[in-house]
Amino acid sequence: MIDKLIENIKKTNAPLVxxxxxxxxxxxxxxxxxxxxxxxxxxxxxxxxxWRFNKGILDATYDIIPAVKPQIAMYEQFGIPGxxxxxxxxxxxxxxxxxxxxxxxxGDIGSTSSAYAIAHLGKIKIGTKTVSVFDEDFATVNPYLxxxxxxxxxxxxxxEKKGIFVLVKTSNPSSGEFQDRVIDGAPLYxxxxxxxxxxxxxxxxxxxxxxxxxxxxxxxxxxxxxxxxEIMPHTFILVPGYGAQxxxxxxxxxxxxxxxxxxxxxxSRGIIAAYQSEAYKEFGExxxxxxSRKAVEDMAADIMGALN
Amino acid sequence: MIDKLIENIKKTNAPLVxxxxxxxxxxxxxxxxxxxxxxxxxxxxxxxxxWRFNKGILDATYDIIPAVKPQIAMYEQFGIPGxxxxxxxxxxxxxxxxxxxxxxxxGDIGSTSSAYAIAHLGKIKIGTKTVSVFDEDFATVNPYLxxxxxxxxxxxxxxEKKGIFVLVKTSNPSSGEFQDRVIDGAPLYxxxxxxxxxxxxxxxxxxxxxxxxxxxxxxxxxxxxxxxxEIMPHTFILVPGYGAQxxxxxxxxxxxxxxxxxxxxxxSRGIIAAYQSEAYKEFGExxxxxxSRKAVEDMAADIMGALN
Numbered sequence: 001m002i003d004k005l006i007e008n009i010k011k012t013n014a015p016l017v018x019x020x021x022x023x024x025x026x027x028x029x030x031x032x033x034x035x036x037x038x039x040x041x042x043x044x045x046x047x048x049x050x051w052r053f054n055k056g057i058l059d060a061t062y063d064i065i066p067a068v069k070p071q072i073a074m075y076e077q078f079g080i081p082g083x084x085x086x087x088x089x090x091x092x093x094x095x096x097x098x099x100x101x102x103x104x105x106x107g108d109i110g111s112t113s114s115a116y117a118i119a120h121l122g123k124i125k126i127g128t129k130t131v132s133v134f135d136e137d138f139a140t141v142n143p144y145l146x147x148x149x150x151x152x153x154x155x156x157x158x159x160e161k162k163g164i165f166v167l168v169k170t171s172n173p174s175s176g177e178f179q180d181r182v183i184d185g186a187p188l189y190x191x192x193x194x195x196x197x198x199x200x201x202x203x204x205x206x207x208x209x210x211x212x213x214x215x216x217x218x219x220x221x222x223x224x225x226x227x228x229x230e231i232m233p234h235t236f237i238l239v240p241g242y243g244a245q246x247x248x249x250x251x252x253x254x255x256x257x258x259x260x261x262x263x264x265x266x267x268s269r270g271i272i273a274a275y276q277s278e279a280y281k282e283f284g285e286x287x288x289x290x291x292s293r294k295a296v297e298d299m300a301a302d303i304m305g306a307l308n
Numbered sequence: 309m310i311d312k313l314i315e316n317i318k319k320t321n322a323p324l325v326x327x328x329x330x331x332x333x334x335x336x337x338x339x340x341x342x343x344x345x346x347x348x349x350x351x352x353x354x355x356x357x358x359w360r361f362n363k364g365i366l367d368a369t370y371d372i373i374p375a376v377k378p379q380i381a382m383y384e385q386f387g388i389p390g391x392x393x394x395x396x397x398x399x400x401x402x403x404x405x406x407x408x409x410x411x412x413x414x415g416d417i418g419s420t421s422s423a424y425a426i427a428h429l430g431k432i433k434i435g436t437k438t439v440s441v442f443d444e445d446f447a448t449v450n451p452y453l454x455x456x457x458x459x460x461x462x463x464x465x466x467x468e469k470k471g472i473f474v475l476v477k478t479s480n481p482s483s484g485e486f487q488d489r490v491i492d493g494a495p496l497y498x499x500x501x502x503x504x505x506x507x508x509x510x511x512x513x514x515x516x517x518x519x520x521x522x523x524x525x526x527x528x529x530x531x532x533x534x535x536x537x538e539i540m541p542h543t544f545i546l547v548p549g550y551g552a553q554x555x556x557x558x559x560x561x562x563x564x565x566x567x568x569x570x571x572x573x574x575x576s577r578g579i580i581a582a583y584q585s586e587a588y589k590e591f592g593e594x595x596x597x598x599x600s601r602k603a604v605e606d607m608a609a610d611i612m613g614a615l616n
Contacts, residue, residue: 021420024434032435041435073416073423077432079441080392087388107450108381108413109480112329115381124385126332127340127349133387142415144452144475146482167452172417174454178500183489188496192486 001137001162002205002212002236005099006261008066014300015261015307017101017238018061018292019268020089021071022050026273028285047081050074053288054089057272058096060289061296067099069238069266090136100136101238105167107142107149114152121164122156138163140216140238143192150199154213158203163212163236166196168228171218171241189217189224190231197232210236210262217255219265225254229262237263242299243270249302260307271295309445309470310513310520310544313407314569316374322608323569323615325409325546326369326600327576328397329379330358334581336593355389358382361596362397365580366404368597369604375407377546377574398444408444409546413475415450415457422460429472430464446471448524448546451500458507462521466511471520471544474504476536479526479549497525497532498539505540518544518570525563527573533562537570545571550607551578557610568615579603 009015024032027049035052039045058068068089075086093100106116120139123130141153141164153164169179169189179189193215200211211234217224219241228237237255242248242265255263274280274295275288283291317323332340335357343360347353366376376397383394401408414424428447431438449461449472461472477487477497487497501523508519519542525532527549536545545563550556550573563571582588582603583596591599 023419023423036435041437043432043434043439043441046432046434071416071420071423073414073420073427076427077423077441078434079427080388080395082427083391084388105414105416105450106381108379109478109483111331112379112381115331115379115385119381119384119387119390124351124354126351126354126386127344129349131351133351133385142413142450142452144450144486145478145480146485146487148480148482170417170453172453172456174456175417177454177503178452178496179454181491181496181499183491183496188486188489188491191489195485 001099002210003207004137005067005236005264006208006210008099009261009264012064012066013304014065014296015264015303016065016296016299017067017069017264017266018057018065018271018296019069019071019103019240019266020054020057020272021074021268022053022272023074024049026276027053028288030286043079043081046078047085050078050082051085051088054085055092056289057292058093060293062096062098064293064296064300065098067101067264068093069101069103071103071268087134090134094137099138101138101140101165102134102136103140105140105142107145109145109148110152113149117153117156121153121162122160138165138214140165140167142167143195154199154203157212163214165214165216165238166192168193168196168215169217169221169224171220175218190227193228193231197235200235204234208261209234214238216240219252222251222254225252229254229257233257238266239263240266242267249306252303253306256307265303267299271299309407310518311515312445313375313544313572314516314518316407317569317572320372320374321612322373322604323572323611324373324604324607325375325377325572325574326365326373326579326604327377327379327411327548327574328362328365328580329382329576330361330580331382332357334584335361336596338594351387351389354386355393358386358390359393359396362393363400364597365600366401368601370404370406372601372604372608373406375409375572376401377409377411379411379576395442398442402445407446409446409448409473410442410444411448413448413450415453417453417456418460421457425461425464429461429470430468446473446522448473448475450475451503455507462507462511465520471522473522473524473546474500476501476504476523477525477529477532479528483526498535501536501539505543508543512542516569517542522546524548527560530559530562533560537562537565541565546574547571548574550575557614560611561614564615573611575607579607
């Protein structure tokens with residue numbers, strides 16, 4: 001799946017991923033109204049509204065983006081109907097040829113981590129049948145529990161030709177509380193980064209010098225990109241925090257290798273709620289998806305401009 | 309909700325929690341067969357099977373246990389039908405008067421952590437309505453992202469009178485890879501423990517000297533219990549790893565305060581799959597729930613014996 005991700009990036013000339021993190025605030029009034037009329041003010045209405053919202057964005061952008069990253073928390077908050085919208089979004093994005101990164105940040109031990117790996121990347125045995133579950137292409141994973149938490153994911157990735165991105169340095173202000181603490185002369189995130197590189201060593205693409213065990217490192221800490229790039233030369237880095245969280249194209253060059261690959265930059269609000277921002281408000285609510293398309297084009301130009 | 313947890317513990321004289329972590333391997337053949345006949349070999353059948361299995365255990369044990377801890381991964385692996393079984397289990401356990409600890413180990417930043425907090429402990433606004441979602445009483449939370457990841461949960465807990473348990477030291481063999489690394493003379497888990505105590509300080513029960521911001525620390529590391537007890541005197545500790553993972557009653561005394569409170573010990577497989585173990589096999593598959601009841605009684609006696 002790392003091969004498909006790289007090929008999609010090359011095809012679109014856009015090392016970016018659209019974060020499909022819908023909240024009701026982002027969904028145009030007209031869609032909300034329709035869904036409330038059909039389902040009442042219920043979780044079902046909310047699930048249907050965010051699915052329709054997502055579909056609009058996918059239809060308007062799928063040919064110029066390599067991947068999407070639905071953040072499962074934004075669906076989980078609408079319960080079962082929200083998770084049904086998550087699943088529909090995953091399936092539809094894959095139908096459109098996109099790579100789907102499930103931003104699930106799961107992490108547990110042994111058999112429990114196996115269950116999460118199966119839920120998001122694998123297949124479950126039921127009686128004599130074997131059934132896919134949420135079936136994303138990649139998942140994000142939390143490293144706090146160590147190798148026991150990661151290995152079950154890597155095993156499933158190997159079997160199913162999928163991939164993970166392990167949290168190394170997150171984009172939030174308090175990420176430093178634990179991640180920056182110095183251990184034997186280096187911050188915790190560097191130790192985690194080294195582990196990620198080690199976990200990935202035997203799990204490489206056959207075609208490209210990258211592993212399907214990737215890392216997450218926030219755009220809000222560009223100086224860290226350089227260090228991580230050195231520690232993890234063959235690790236693909238998923239970089240959140242572009243746009244709304246403050247990162248800009250020129251800050252991100254450090255996350256890439258000389259081959260122009262090795263990183264994929266996420267923007268969520270900046271793309272999916274573009275129509276609500278000053279820069280794209282001329283599109284209006286009814287053309288929210290076109291505003292998203294324009295925001296993708298601008299973001300790609302910003303990143304590619306900085307890289308060239 | 310910390311009050312209710314403590315009252316339930318006092319009432320049952322059993323500081324333990326039953327981990328409802330079903331896999332198809334644990335579900336008696338007769339239940340599986342029935343569900344396959346009704347739903348085919350599908351996710352729906354699996355969801356229904358684990359729900360019926362759970363209901364049997366809840367009916368047989370609710371009067372002698374204070375709480376249950378469904379591990380959401382075991383439900384998520386069966387997709388939407390699995391999560392429907394999770395929700396039914398949460399609702400039914402609450403109906404039976406039990407405290408429900410959602411073992412979800414979520415953790416993200418800002419608005420995303422808020423979304424998880426709403427999903428598991430809070431309410432979501434939809435149009436003019438406010439709706440409960442999964443609605444557990446407590447949730448487990450991962451600390452790797454720092455205060456940004458925890459605060460949204462604490463806010464929801466305050467509003468809804470619920471609680472969290474933050475991972476401090478997990479029970480698995482490789483938990484030491486990061487959690488034991490020494491920072492300024494103390495292992496990372498102690499730093500996390502201190503943060504948990506600080507996060508909890510302003511969020512205390514009015515009746516008992518305990519906070520509704522709790523911690524998770526594994527029974528497999530009893531010597532750590534003592535240190536954590538000192539660092540976090542007012543923190544309730546959820547202790548996994550009893551039984552199947554190796555912990556025993558006498559190892560666990562350190563996790564308790566002198567008032568006999570301050571900890572709640574989890575057992576999953578040891579209780580719910582008791583009928584499959586040598587010790588309880590005389591119950592047979594059809595009496596699996598009675599085997600669970602006997603295993604609870606034995607576990608309570610083991611812990612209370614060690615405490616007295």
